[in-house]
Amino acid sequence: xxxxxxxxxxxxxxxxxxxxxxxxxxxxxxxxxxxxxxxxxxxxxxxxxxxxxxxxxxxxxxxxxxxxxxxxxxxxxxxxxxxxxxxxxxxxxxxxxxxxxxxxxxxxxxxxxxxxxxxxxxxxxxxxxxxxxxxxxxxxxxxxxxxxxxxxxxxxxxxxxxxxxxxxxxxxxxxxxxxxxxxxxxxxxxxxxxxxxxxxxxxxxxxxxxxxxxxxxxxxxxxxxxxxxxxxxxxxxxxxxxxxxxxxxxxxxxxxxxxxxxxxxxxxxxxxxxxxxxxxxxxxxxxxxxxxxxxxxxxxxxxxxxxxxxxxxxxxxxxxxxxxxxxxxxxxxxxxxxxxxxxxxxxxxxxxxxxxxxxxxxxxxxx
Amino acid sequence: xxxxxxxxxxxxxxxxxxxxxxxxxxxxxxxxxxxxxxxxxxxxxxxxxxxxxxxxxxxxxxxxxxxxxxxxxxxxxxxxxxxxxxxxxxxxxxxxxxxxxxxxxxxxxxxxxxxxxxxxxxxxxxxxxxxxxxxxxxxxxxxxxxxxxxxxxxxxxxxxxxxxxxxxxxxxxxxxxxxxxxxxxxxxxxxxxxxxxxxxxxxxxxxxxxxxxxxxxxxxxxxxxxxxxxxxxxxxxxxxxxxxxxxxxxxxxxxxxxxxxxxxxxxxxxxxxxxxxxxxxxxxxxxxxxxxxxxxxxxxxxxxxxxxxxxxxxxxxxxxxxxxxxxxxxxxxxxxxxxxxxxxxxxxxxxxxxxxxxxxxxxxxxx
DNA sequence: CTGAAAGCGCTAACAT
DNA sequence: ATGTTAGCGCTTTCAG
Numbered sequence: 001x002x003x004x005x006x007x008x009x010x011x012x013x014x015x016x017x018x019x020x021x022x023x024x025x026x027x028x029x030x031x032x033x034x035x036x037x038x039x040x041x042x043x044x045x046x047x048x049x050x051x052x053x054x055x056x057x058x059x060x061x062x063x064x065x066x067x068x069x070x071x072x073x074x075x076x077x078x079x080x081x082x083x084x085x086x087x088x089x090x091x092x093x094x095x096x097x098x099x100x101x102x103x104x105x106x107x108x109x110x111x112x113x114x115x116x117x118x119x120x121x122x123x124x125x126x127x128x129x130x131x132x133x134x135x136x137x138x139x140x141x142x143x144x145x146x147x148x149x150x151x152x153x154x155x156x157x158x159x160x161x162x163x164x165x166x167x168x169x170x171x172x173x174x175x176x177x178x179x180x181x182x183x184x185x186x187x188x189x190x191x192x193x194x195x196x197x198x199x200x201x202x203x204x205x206x207x208x209x210x211x212x213x214x215x216x217x218x219x220x221x222x223x224x225x226x227x228x229x230x231x232x233x234x235x236x237x238x239x240x241x242x243x244x245x246x247x248x249x250x251x252x253x254x255x256x257x258x259x260x261x262x263x264x265x266x267x268x269x270x271x272x273x274x275x276x277x278x279x280x281x282x283x284x285x286x287x288x289x290x291x292x293x294x295x296x297x298x299x300x301x302x303x304x305x306x307x308x309x310x311x312x313x314x315x316x317x318x319x320x321x322x323x324x325x326x327x328x329x330x331x332x333x334x335x336x337x338x339x340x341x342x343x344x345x346x347x348x349x350x351x352x353x354x355x356x357x358x359x360x361x362x363x364x365x366x367x
Numbered sequence: 368x369x370x371x372x373x374x375x376x377x378x379x380x381x382x383x384x385x386x387x388x389x390x391x392x393x394x395x396x397x398x399x400x401x402x403x404x405x406x407x408x409x410x411x412x413x414x415x416x417x418x419x420x421x422x423x424x425x426x427x428x429x430x431x432x433x434x435x436x437x438x439x440x441x442x443x444x445x446x447x448x449x450x451x452x453x454x455x456x457x458x459x460x461x462x463x464x465x466x467x468x469x470x471x472x473x474x475x476x477x478x479x480x481x482x483x484x485x486x487x488x489x490x491x492x493x494x495x496x497x498x499x500x501x502x503x504x505x506x507x508x509x510x511x512x513x514x515x516x517x518x519x520x521x522x523x524x525x526x527x528x529x530x531x532x533x534x535x536x537x538x539x540x541x542x543x544x545x546x547x548x549x550x551x552x553x554x555x556x557x558x559x560x561x562x563x564x565x566x567x568x569x570x571x572x573x574x575x576x577x578x579x580x581x582x583x584x585x586x587x588x589x590x591x592x593x594x595x596x597x598x599x600x601x602x603x604x605x606x607x608x609x610x611x612x613x614x615x616x617x618x619x620x621x622x623x624x625x626x627x628x629x630x631x632x633x634x635x636x637x638x639x640x641x642x643x644x645x646x647x648x649x650x651x652x653x654x655x656x657x658x659x660x661x662x663x664x665x666x667x668x669x670x671x672x673x674x675x676x677x678x679x680x681x682x683x684x685x686x687x688x689x690x691x692x693x694x695x696x697x698x699x700x701x702x703x704x705x706x707x708x709x710x711x712x713x714x715x716x717x718x719x720x721x722x723x724x725x726x727x728x729x730x731x732x733x734x
Numbered sequence: 735c736t737g738a739a740a741g742c743g744c745t746a747a748c749a750t
Numbered sequence: 751a752t753g754t755t756a757g758c759g760c761t762t763t764c765a766g
Contacts, residue, residue, distance in 0.1 A: 449744070
C-alpha cells in the first residue's frame with residue numbers, strides 16, 4: 001500500500017463532492033439592483049449633488065451644518081460612492097498594481113516575495129490607495145494586465161521578478177503609466193527601477209574575506225544571462241583586482257542560484273582548486289549548498305574555508321544560522337518602490353528615476 | 368564581530384541611497400492626456416460609435432468589411448477601451464478579488480496559499496476576468512476593501528483564511544456581492560463556502576490506524592477556537608467510537624498547528640500515555656514535530672507508533688517524505704471557488720451554496 | 735457657501 | 751447591418 005491512496009470518505013458517504021450533491025443552505029434575500037446614488041443622498045439631505053460630492057471628498061467650503069446633514073443621509077442610506085463613475089469623471093483609480101511575472105510558480109512562496117509584498121503593503125496602508133497583486137504567467141495574462149492598466153483601473157504599476165526579455169515594463173511605461181521595476185533587466189535599464197547594490201555588496205563580501213587574510217577566494221556565480229548575476233560576479237572581480245590578488249580562472253564556477261548547484265559547484269572547486277580558502281556565492285541558497293559540500297569533504301568552516309552568500313531570500317536563518325550573508329534591505333526597497341510610484345503619480349515627470357539601495361554584510365559564524 | 372554588521376558599500380561610495388543621490392536616467396517623452404476614445408475610432412473608421420462598440424465586444428451582426436475597417440482604426444490609434452466608462456455603462460468590472468485576511472504575515476508564504484492562488488489563477492486564465500489579490504490585515508484595510516468592492520471595482524470576492532470573528536464576509540455578502548469563502552468560520556456558516564471534508568478526513572486517518580490493528584490512538588489537536596480544528600477532533604472521536612474503542616481523555620493533547628507544538632504534545636503523550644501506538648495530528652506540521660519527538664524518545668516509527676497528519680500545507684514532501692497524510696485537494700478547491708463565484712456572478716441566486724471536497728489518505732512509510 | 739449643468743467614455747435600446 | 755440617443759454616477763466649473 002505504500003505510496004497508494006485511499007479515498008478519505010469512501011466509508012462515510014456524508015459529504016457532497018463537486019457537482020454531485022452540493023449542499024444548499026439557508027435562503028436569504030439579497031438586494032443588488034441599485035445601490036443608493038449620490039443623487040439620492042442629495043435628495044434626502046435636501047441639498048444639491050455638488051454639495052454631497054464635496055462632503056464625501058472632504059473638500060473645504062461646506063457649512064458645518066450642511067456637512068452634518070449630508071453625512072447623516074449617507075449613513076442612513078448606506079451610501080458608497082461608485083468608483084467607476086468617480087474614475088470616469090476624471091479622478092484617479094486610487095489603486096496600484098504589484099505584478100509578479102514569475103512563470104516558475106514556486107517562487108511565489110519565497111520569503112523574498114512575501115517580504116516585498118509585505119513592505120509594499122505597509123507603505124500603502126496609510127494611504128487611500130488600494131494595493132492589487134496580480135500574477136502574470138502567460139502572454140494572455142500579460143495582455144489582460146496591460147488592458148487592465150491601460151484601461152485606467154490602476155494609477156501605477158510595480159513589477160517584481162521581471163525577466164530580461166519581458167516586454168511588459170515597456171508596454172506599460174510607453175503609454176505613460178507610472179511604472180517601477182524591482183531590479184534591472186540589464187545594465188542600461190531605462191524604466192524607473194529600484195535595485196540593490198549587487199556590485200557593491202559582492203565587493204564588500206569579497207573584501208571582507210580578503211581582510212581576514214584569505215587570498216584564494218572563489219566565487220559561485222548565478223546564471224550568466226541574469227543581470228543580477230553579472231553584477232555580483234563583477235563585484236567579486238573588482239574586489240580581487242583592487243586588492244591586487246589575481247583571480248584565477250578556475251576559481252569561478254557557474255551555478256544557477258539553487259542549493260543543488262551550489263553543492264555541485266563547491267564539490268568541483270574542492271576538486272580542481274584545493275587551495276581555496278574563501279568562497280563568495282552569488283546567492284544564499286547556493287552558499288548553503290556549498291557549506292554542505294565543504295562539510296561533506298571534511299573541510300572545516302570557516303577555519304579552512306570561509307563562505308559568504310548573497311541574501312536573495314532571507315533563507316539563511318532557516319537553514320544555516322551560521323552563514324554570513326550580504327543582506328538586501330527588502331523592507332526599504334519595497335518602501336522606495338512605493339515612494340517613487342506615488343511621486344510619479346502625483347506629478348508625472350519626463351525622466352526615469354533609478355534608486356540603488358546599499359546592502360550590508362551580516363556577519364555570522366561561517367566567515 | 369560575530370553578529371555585527373558592516374555597511375556593504377561603505378568603502379565604495381558609488382551608489383545612491385534613497386533620497387540622497389538617486390540617479391536620474393534617460394529623458395523620454397510621455398503622453399498621458401487623452402488616450403484615444405471610442406468616438407475617435409468611430410470617426411477614423413467612418414462608422415458610428417455603436418458599431419465600434421459591437422466590434423470591440425465581439426458582438427454579432429457586423430459586416431465583415433466594416434469590422435475589419437474598425438479593427439484597422441483601433442490598431443492605428445492604439446485604442447484601448449476605458450474600463451471605468453465600460454463598467455459605468457452597466458457592464459461588469461470583469462475582475463474578481465481573492466482576499467487574504469491574515470494578520471500573521473508569515474502565512475502568506477505557505478504552500479497552502481500559493482497552491483490556492485495558483486489554482487484560482489489557473490481557473491481564471493481562460494476567462495476575461497482579471498484576478499486581483501488583496502491583503503487585509505488591519506481594519507483600515509478591511510474598510511478600504513469593502514469600499515473597493517462595493518464601489519463596483521470587482522464583480523465578486525473570494526476569501527481565504529478567514530478567522531471565526533471576521534465580519535468581512537458578511538459585510539460583502541450582505542450587500543449582494545457574490546462572495547465565496549474558503550473554509551467555514553463555524554458549523555453554521557451561511558455565506559457560500561468551499562471546504563475540505565475535515566471530519567471525514569480525520570475519520571479516515573484514524574480508521575486507517577485502527578485498521579492496522581492499533582487501538583491506543585492519540586490525537587494532537589489544533590486551537591480549539593478554530594472550526595477546522597474542531598472538525599478534525601470530531602472525526603477522530605467518531606472513528607474511535609464507531610470502532611468501539613474508548614478514546615481516553617489523556618490521549619487528546621492540544622497543539623496550535625505549529626511543529627513546535629506538535630513536538631511538545633508528543634513529548635507529553637509519551638510521558639503520560641506510553642501505551643500509545645498511533646497518533647493522528649490535526650496538521651502535517653504538528654505531525655512532523657511529533658515524529659521528531661518520537662524519534663528522540665527512541666520510539667520506532669511506524670513500528671512502535673504510527674503517525675498521520677492532516678495536510679494543511681503540502682509540507683510533508685519537503686520535511687518528511689515518509690509521513691502519511693490526509694490530503695486536501697487544493698487544486699480542486701480553488702477551481703470550485705472560482706466556479707461558484709462565476710456562477711453566482713452569472714445569475715445571482717438567493718441561496719447560499721456549500722461544497723465540501725473529499726480528502727484522501729496518502730499512504731507513505733510512517734503509517 | 736451652494737445649486738445647476740456639462741461632460742467623462744461607454745453600452746444598449748431604439749431607430750433606420 | 752448600422753447610426754442615433756439616452757443614460758450609467760460622479761466631479762467640476764460656473765453662476766448665483
